[in-house]
Amino acid sequence: MDTALARFGGMDVSPKLKQGDRVAVVSPSWAGPSVFPAVHERSLHRIREDLGLEPVEFPTTRAQGTPAERAADLMAAYADPAIRAVFATIGGSDQITVLPHLDPAVFRADPKPYFGYSDNANMLNWLWSHGIAGYHGGSTMVHLSRGPAIDAEHLASLRAALFETVDLPITEVPGFRDEEISWQDPRSLIDAAPAEPNPGWVWHNADRVVTAPTWGGNLEIFHWNLAANRWILPNDAYAGSILLLETSEEMPSAESVFRVLRDAGERGLLQQFPVVLLAAAKASHFGSRPDRADRDAYRDEQRTAVLRALETYNPSAMVVFGVEFGHTGPQWILPYGGRLTVDGPQRKIIAHF
Template sequence: MVLRPVLSHTHHVHPGEKVAILSPSWAGPAAFPRVHELGLRRLREQLGVEPVEYPTTRRLGATPQERAADIHAAFADPEVRAVMASIGGSDQLLVLNHLDADLIRANPKPFFGYSDNTNLLIYLWNLGIVGYHGGSTLVHLGRPGAMHPVTLESLRTALFERKPVDIAPSPDFGDENGRWEEQVESTPEPPMRPGSGWRWHGEERRVVGPSWGGCLEILDMHLRSGRHILDPAAYRGCVLLLETSEEMPSAEYVYRVLMGMGERGMLGELAGVLVAAPKAWSFERPLDLPAREAYTREQEAAVLRAMGEYRPGVPIVTGVEFGHTDPQLVLPYGGEITIDPAQRRLTVAY
């Protein structure tokens, strides 16, 4: 039986220290340098850290081996205190094959990313290294107009603090975005609407556990490959983080992926589940507000159906803003999360 690795927090970052900016998936900064530069400027001016780029950060078409070499360089550099992905993509799974686990384990440091970066978060989790789900120079840091204050404060806390923090629903919410190629200095902030709050399901019992999970579509790839998925006992007592991408998968797809996890025995080991508010708008599917609300309800129902079949009564919170939407809460990945339904409280250990 493969047991859960011993998870330990890495050091926190101090103002003025270096943060590596990598593109372990798609080198979006090469395609949209203006937006990327805005994200870098905000790292310097609003968060007070010094971003450092690597050879493939802006190199479209870099091989998995080349991207892995940049990951090694960033982790091995003692002056680099944290690593952040510029954006996600679709093939980071191939990069994991070329990583040196001993090098990374000997030089642990916090990694920030989401979406396709779920791959690297899983890899680090298996090595016992706590990461952070969230952060992207091209998306939330490069947001037109200004960074959302909820995103900014959450990223600041994840970078600089090591303490338990109560998080709260955002007062506003958005899932529409403009086109990067059209973004200029005068582009206004994206449209927002009042937040709908979080929804609490399952038994009213307080649970505490380390987080694991991430982007559902990437979890699906890992379930199919099986190389980095551990024995179900490794996830005993974990809080599952679950979010979906701008590909806007159907509710049936969501259910089937969770059914696969259930049949593996993984869902039955969980202490709790946090489900992100899904992105329900894209240029390919520009749904109106009623259709977006229906999509959100259907996806939530798919999660509740699967959990009801494989882990009845488990505490679940849906609508949490840690996915592909705006703003974005940056949550510890492998750090302790407390779900307290009776108090309607979520506490995360940064």
């Protein structure tokens, strides 16, 4: 058994929830609910009505707290035996400063599932390093609140993560949304942003079947953790894992993506992953709305940059580009520390919830 599967054997995965359970709704990064309360209230309503769970807020959920205060809320949520899962409201830009204030013993004592992405990759990585699995995706203000209903793919994978023990196919969606409706516009609570045709997944070295636990997350956070050199374990701790990578609304250049992966390769880290999944790259934001051709070109350049780094540091890796997780919608929630099967010959991805 390789290192990654050995880690999974020791990874703490909490029991599934049941209807009526209480779940924490916290803001470990930016306290978005304080700025957009109507969006936050919509997410609480959908937790109750669509999931049958009871959301519980904490002091910094709606008020921007210091790193120590946000850490205290996280520890309070994990210390409360009545809380059975923890949802992040949204990401941000400084969650890495919360981590030094956390006591691992509190989280190990009751390893309940954590849902988030973007800046929440800091928390997911920290939990992973302490043997606790989580879920990449699911910030409440983003994918629970937007538009007339929760996306079917998001809801199916969220329900699987919360309530089911199931092997769920992660499939290509016919169209995805790269644009957003501003939360300052009341239409954001009613209408869905426009979808564009999905160019489909691109497979590279799709010649094997790999089942393994996942690790990674947002590329920018990945880079911060490498730079801080505080929240990264020795390289062989990740050996055999499936690397998840996605980029944010900051839309890093292809050269920036290459340099992050090059640095991981120089460290010896990039070589540890037999499979790399790249999310459909976000190529539009409020301040930058390129036309369709420019968005396609951006994604093509990013794919070329990733392959350029892998050609040097991990040429045999199987890679899937364009998977719908991360910053685009619909968003599949994926296990983080739990297992995926990536079947190259059959062009299939299965999430084991």
